[in-house]
Structure formats: structure tokens, C-alpha cells
Amino acid sequence: MLMYINLAAVIIVVAYALYLFFQMVYSRYTFIKLGKKPNMEWNVGERVRTVIINGFGQKKLFKDKKSGIMHAILFYAFFIIQIGLIEIIIKGFSKGFEYPLGSFHKYFSFLQEWTTFLMLGAVLYAFYRRYIEKLKRLQWKRDAKAAFVVIALTVLTTTILLTLGFESIMLEREANFVYAPFSSLVLVVFGFVGPTIGAVLFYVFWWIHLLTVLVFMVFVPQSKQAHELFALFNLFFKKAGPVGRLLKIDFEDETLEEFGVGKIEDFTQRQLIDLYACAECGRCTNMCPASATGKTLSPMNLIVNLRNHLTDKGALITSRAPWVPALAFSADTSANQLALQASGGATIDTVEMPQLIGDVVTSEELWACTTCRNCEDQCPVMNEHVDKIVDLRRYLVMTQGEMPSEASRYFQNIERQGNPWGTNRNERVKWREGMEDIVKTVDEVEEFDVLYWVGSMGSYDIRNQRIAQAFARLMHEAGVKFAILGNHEGNSGDTARRMGNEYLFQDLCAQNIAVFEQYNVKKIVTTDPHAFNSFKNEYPEFGLEAEVVHHTELLRDLLQQKKIVPTERVEEKIVYHDSCYIGRYNGMYDAPRDILSMIPGVEILEMKRNREDALCCGAGGGGMWMEDRQGTRINLARTEMALETNPTMIGSNCPYCLTMLSDGTKAMEVEEDVQTLDIAEIIDRSVVYTKGVVN
Numbered sequence: 118m119l120m121y122i123n124l125a126a127v128i129i130v131v132a133y134a135l136y137l138f139f140q141m142v143y144s145r146y147t148f149i150k151l152g153k154k155p156n157m158e159w160n161v162g163e164r165v166r167t168v169i170i171n172g173f174g175q176k177k178l179f180k181d182k183k184s185g186i187m188h189a190i191l192f193y194a195f196f197i198i199q200i201g202l203i204e205i206i207i208k209g210f211s212k213g214f215e216y217p218l219g220s221f222h223k224y225f226s227f228l229q230e231w232t233t234f235l236m237l238g239a240v241l242y243a244f245y246r247r248y249i250e251k252l253k254r255l256q257w258k259r260d261a262k263a264a265f266v267v268i269a270l271t272v273l274t275t276t277i278l279l280t281l282g283f284e285s286i287m288l289e290r291e292a293n294f295v296y297a298p299f300s301s302l303v304l305v306v307f308g309f310v311g312p313t314i315g316a317v318l319f320y321v322f323w324w325i326h327l328l329t330v331l332v333f334m335v336f337v338p339q340s341k342q343a344h345e346l347f348a349l350f351n352l353f354f355k356k357a358g359p360v361g362r363l364l365k366i367d368f369e370d371e372t373l374e375e376f377g378v379g380k381i382e383d384f385t386q387r388q389l390i391d392l393y394a395c396a397e398c399g400r401c402t403n404m405c406p407a408s409a410t411g412k413t414l415s416p417m418n419l420i421v422n423l424r425n426h427l428t429d430k431g432a433l434i435t436s437r438a439p440w441v442p443a444l445a446f447s448a449d450t451s452a453n454q455l456a457l458q459a460s461g462g463a464t465i466d467t468v469e470m471p472q473l474i475g476d477v478v479t480s481e482e483l484w485a486c487t488t489c490r491n492c493e494d495q496c497p498v499m500n501e502h503v504d505k506i507v508d509l510r511r512y513l514v515m516t517q518g519e520m521p522s523e524a525s526r527y528f529q530n531i532e533r534q535g536n537p538w539g540t541n542r543n544e545r546v547k548w549r550e551g552m553e554d555i556v557k558t559v560d561e562v563e564e565f566d567v568l569y570w571v572g573s574m575g576s577y578d579i580r581n582q583r584i585a586q587a588f589a590r591l592m593h594e595a596g597v598k599f600a601i602l603g604n605h606e607g608n609s610g611d612t613a614r615r616m617g618n619e620y621l622f623q624d625l626c627a628q629n630i631a632v633f634e635q636y637n638v639k640k641i642v643t644t645d646p647h648a649f650n651s652f653k654n655e656y657p658e659f660g661l662e663a664e665v666v667h668h669t670e671l672l673r674d675l676l677q678q679k680k681i682v683p684t685e686r687v688e689e690k691i692v693y694h695d696s697c698y699i700g701r702y703n704g705m706y707d708a709p710r711d712i713l714s715m716i717p718g719v720e721i722l723e724m725k726r727n728r729e730d731a732l733c734c735g736a737g738g739g740g741m742w743m744e745d746r747q748g749t750r751i752n753l754a755r756t757e758m759a760l761e762t763n764p765t766m767i768g769s770n771c772p773y774c775l776t777m778l779s780d781g782t783k784a785m786e787v788e789e790d791v792q793t794l795d796i797a798e799i800i801d802r803s804v805v806y807t808k809g810v811v812n
Contacts, residue, residue: 190235503738584795612738
């Protein structure tokens with residue numbers, strides 16, 4: 118009779134828990150479906166590979182090796198323990214039940230117990246990292262929900278071992294420390310209670326384990342643990358193509374009345390999956406240059422706030438409860454959710470929702486972003502923060518007409534003169550004065566192999582003109598047949614796009630592609646990583662068909678082919694700064710270092726944050742043209758990192774980075790001791806020219 122009562126109770130509890138679980142999961146699904154349908158590129162092979170490498174391979178988690186090992190244990194232990202869970206549940210109704218594996222069952226027991234033990238160790242280490250070591254990126258997580266996860270997983274794992282141990286006492290088994298070491302330890306320690314008490318304790322811990330599993334199951338989709346459900350989907354449906362490529366707006370679509378994202382449902386469904394996939398691990402915020410220098414932007418908080426807003430608004434739109442009232446520890450409980458519960462039938466029309474921009478996300482947060490992708494590179498579930506920020510900027514700029522005064526001035530200067538300063542567009546070619554014999558425009562040559570896109574910085578900025586001149590000398594020495602557009606050159610539009618002015622970007626893009634086609638351009642080289650990224654990864658969507666290379670790529674090839682031979686010693690200790698748009702956007706880290714290693718006398722130094730972890734200089738996303746009003750200037754933080762290596766020179770591959778780092782050395786009054794040079798300028802110092810060029 119007791120067995121049937123136990124069975125009935127289990128069926129009722131499990132059925133109710135499963136009902137709540139699927140209700141929660143389905144509610145999140147319906148909230149995601151509120152977003153716009155994305156244009157998916159179904160490259161299944163690439164998507165499966167992403168899931169294998171970053172999901173099952175846990176690649177990004179191992180950027181922090183300690184946390185990576187811990188999480189890998191938790192991840193794989195979860196699957197193994199689920200297999201054992203079914204056997205444990207059946208044990209409650211069939212005394213001594215075991216999977217019919219014959220002699221192999223002992224190996225299953227061995228795997229189950231060691232997996233459970235390792236999982237318990239990983240959970241305790243997570244507790245240590247959060248509450249004792251007090252890992253910086255986890256400090257904000259010392260709350261009841263985080264504690265509940267640790268407690269629940271601790272109870273879940275220990276009750277497995279206790280249940281198995283007391284089962285052995287109940288069945289009067291002998292200890293087997295080879296294949297069942299931990300349950301045997303329970304058997305040895307508590308064996309004195311005898312089989313009757315052992316049976317009672319077996320069912321006590323069996324019920325505790327079952328209830329813990331069910332409660333945690335219902336908790337998961339309502340908390341940050343939802344990433345356990347959505348992360349693999351997020352990886353699979355990740356935006357295909359080059360990283361950081363922004364979504365194109367179809368301005369010919371006459372149904373569009375607003376541009377950008379002004380409401381949560383304006384995001385695509387693919388973007389909304391990100392919100393529930395977030396693990397709230399803090400890795401993104403920990404690496405964010407804006408957050409590190411005292412700005413209000415926290416990439417993690419941005420995602421969490423958007424998620425909570427989606428849950429609130431989705432519940433009102435779909436009339437689907439976002440959480441289960443019975444669970445006091447439920448996550449994301451907000452005023453709107455409480456209003457929904459109290460009203461018994463509230464709708465989007467009767468409950469006032471906060472404004473997406475202003476209440477959920479502030480404009481200060483949006484304009485603090487440098488679009489460096491440090492957050493995205495760190496994210497273990499490959500969330501994309503930058504595209505959401507740019508979409509929100511688009512709404513402010515193109516729909517609301519709201520932007521910092523510096524942004525407005527920047528757009529006006531680009532529209533009127535094609536450069537950020539508003540300098541006369543006809544002065545774009547003046548940087549080559551005295552070099553007209555080696556630097557010719559497309560109108561002055563019959564043919565050329567490479568178009569050198571100088572960019573606004575190289576054309577107008579006095580300091581960066583020296584980079585353009587050095588690079589031109591090196592190409593001439595190597596026999597590269599190149600030309601420049603001269604006054605036909607415009608602006609790449611990269612910064613305008615990332616500041617939210619997609620219309621201006623597309624206008625500039627169309628103009629530039631028309632010029633490239635007019636002069637039959639097949640290969641483009643540029644010293645500007647931002648233009649390089651736009652031409653290579655974004656312009657093809659608008660029709661560009663040309664090979665695009667960065668000047669460090671071309672220079673490395675020329676050095677390796679011995680077309681340029683650096684012979685003069687450059688006795689400098691050079692610390693190299695990785696620019697975001699060459700590094701994290703395009704994965705190019707070796708070319709500049711290879712170049713420096715080929716210059717005699719150079720000693721290469723590395724900052725504590727280098728390569729994919731390199732800190733942004735602060736110029737990206739329009740930061741070059743706007744005042745840094747909050748906290749510390751990002752360029753000063755990066756300059757400090759460079760100076761920690763005691764260099765005599767800071768090397769760069771980007772005119773924006775060079776400017777920011779030069780400003781940093783000036784602000785710290787070390788510009789006379791530590792020079793800031795582009796890679797091309799450093800080579801220029803080592804080359805003895807043989808073709809009549811004086812450097």
C-alpha cells in the first residue's frame with residue numbers, strides 16, 4: 118500500500134513539475150517569437166561546427182582556465198548524472214533495481230559515482246570562487262539566486278551518494294571501494310544503523326534528491342540558469358558570416374516607418390535568443406573598456422536588463438505568466454510582473470511599460486560603447502552585444518534625431534566635405550606634396566595593380582600623414598604598382614555606421630563602390646583597419662568585388678619576398694598594441710609581430726592584455742570624435758598598460774589607435790621618452806632606399 122501511495126505522490130509531483138517547466142520554457146519561446154524574423158543563412162555545417170567547438174568543446178570558457186575546467190565538469194557531469202537519475206528514481210519502486218547491463222554495471226557505477234564526486238567538487242569550487250576568493254567579475258552575484266544554485270547542486274550531488282549508500286545498507290551489501298567508492302564510504306560510516314533504518318534514510322534522501330531535481334528544473338528557465346537550455350540553440354543560430362558584421366537596413370522598404378530598435382520586439386528573434394542564453398558570468402563586463410574606466414555601460418547588465426524587459430513585456434503581450442508565483446526564489450520578479458499577477462488579467466494596454474531607451478537602457482550606456490567586441494570575444498555562449506547597441510543607436514539617430522552634439526557635427530562634416538573635420542575635400546591629396554613622382558592618382562596612371570585607400574586620417578591629419586608617406590615609400594621601393602584616388606576618395610562610412618547613421622553609411626558605400634568600378638579596382642590596401650573591415654566584410658553585401666588587404670599584410674609579404682630589406686638597426690624596445698578591427702574583428706595578430714621580428718635591433722614586448730584580450734584604445738564606435746565625459750579616458754588606461762612594460766616605443770597598425778596612444782603619452786608627459794609609431798614608420802627607419810627616395 119505504501120508503495121502505491123509513494124508511486125502516486127511521485128507521479129503527481131513529477132507531472133506538476135514537468136508542467137511548470139514546459140510552461141516556463143514555452144513562455145520564453147513565445148517571447149522570443151515576438152521579435153522580427155531574421156534572414157538566416159543556412160550554413161548547417163558551419164553552425165554544427167560552432168556548436169561542437171564552443172558548446173561541447175567549451176572553447177571560450179577556457180579563456181579562464183580555472184573556470185573552464187570547473188564548467189566543463191559541470192557540463193558533462195549533467196548529462197551523465199541524468200542517465201543515473203532514471204535508475205535512482207526506479208530504485209524507489211523496485212528494490213535493488215539496476216540497469217540490465219550485466220557485468221558492465223559496475224563500470225557504470227564507477228562512472229556515476231566519480232562523476233557525482235567531481236561535480237560536487239566543481240560546485241564547491243564555484244562557491245569558493247564567488248564567496249571566498251571573491252572573483253571580481255562575480256562580486257555582483259552574491260545574492261539569494263546565486264546561493265540557491267550552489268545549495269541546490271550541492272544537495273543534488275550529495276543526495277545521490279547518500280541514496281546509493283543507504284541503499285547498500287538497506288540491502289546489506291558489502292562495500293566495494295573500487296567500483297562504488299563513495300557510496301561504500303557511506304555504507305562503512307553509517308552501516309551501524311542496520312537495514313531497517315537504512316531503508317528509512319534511503320527513502321528520505323531519495324525524496325530529497327527527487328524534489329531537489331524537480332525544484333531546480335522549474336527554477337532553471339526562470340533564472341540565469343536558462344542558459345543551460347538556450348546556449349546550444351544560441352550557438353547554432355548565431356549570425357553567420359564575418360564577426361561583427363551589422364544588419365543591413367532596406368531603405369527601399371516603404372513599410373518601414375521607423376529605423377533601428379525602439380521597442381524590444383524590433384530586435385530579431387535571433388538577437389532575442391541571446392538574452393536567455395546569457396550565463397551572467399560577467400566575463401563581458403570584466404573585459405569591457407568602458408566598464409573598466411568607470412562608464413555606466415556594463416555589457417552583461419545590458420543583456421540582463423533587455424532580457425528582463427522582454428520577459429515583462431512578453432508576459433503582457435502574450436498574457437502568459439512569466440514566472441510561477443509559488444516559487445519565492447523566482448528570478449526576474451519586477452514591478453510589472455507583480456502588476457500582472459495582481460491584476461489577474463493585465464494587458465499591454467493597461468500596464469505602463471518602461472521605455473526601452475531611457476528606462477531599460479540609457480543613452481549614456483549606448484554612447485559609451487567603443488564597438489571593440491571585447492565583450493563578444495569573451496562570451497562563452499557567443500552573445501552579440503555590439504549589434505544590439507548599434508541598432509539602438511540607429512533608432513536614436515535616424516528615428517528620434519537624438520545624439521551627442523559631436524556626433525551631429527561629425528555627420529554634417531562627412532556629408533559636406535567627406536571628412537570628420539569638415540576640411541575642404543579638395544585638400545585630400547595634399548599629403549603627397551613632394552612625393553608626386555611616386556604617389557600618383559588613378560587619373561595620372563594608365564594602369565595600377567593596387568589601390569591605396571589613404572583614408573581621412575592619412576589624408577588630413579598631420580601626424581598620420583607621415584604614416585601614409587612612409588607606406589607609399591615602402592610600396593614604391595618594393596615595386597608595387599599602386600595609385601590613390603586623390604580627391605575622388607571619400608569616407609568609408611564605418612564610423613558613421615557604428616554611430617547609428619546607417620543611411621549615411623549606405624550612401625557613402627554606394628558612392629565608393631561606384632568609384633571602384635569606374636577605375637576597375639581589383640585590389641585595395643589601406644592603413645585604416647576600420648575601412649579595411651568595412652571593405653572586406655561589409656561592402657560585399659552591397660556589391661563590392663575586390664580583394665582587400667591591410668597594410669601590415671602587404672608589408673609582411675613584401676618583407677618575406679625580400680622586396681623590402683630592412684638593414685639599419687632599430688634599437689628599440691617596442692610594445693605592440695593590437696587594434697580591435699584588425700584583431701578581434703579579423704583575427705590578424707601575427708602579421709605585425711612578424712614584421713617587427715624581421716627588423717634588426719627590435720625587441721618585442723607584450724602588454725598583459727594582448728592579442729584577442731587587448732584593451733581598446735577608445736577610438737572605435739565614434740569614440741575618436743566624442744568627449745569622454747565619464748570616468749577615466751580609455752586611451753589613458755591603455756597607455757598605462759603599455760608603459761608597464763618599460764618600452765622605448767609603442768607600435769600600432771591603426772591611425773586611430775596611434776592618435777589615442779600618442780595623446781596618452783602626452784597626457785602622462787612621457788612623449789619624449791616613449792615614441793608612438795605605426796608599423797610602416799618603424800620599417801621605414803630600417804630601410805635604405807635604392808630608388809631615389811629620401812625618408
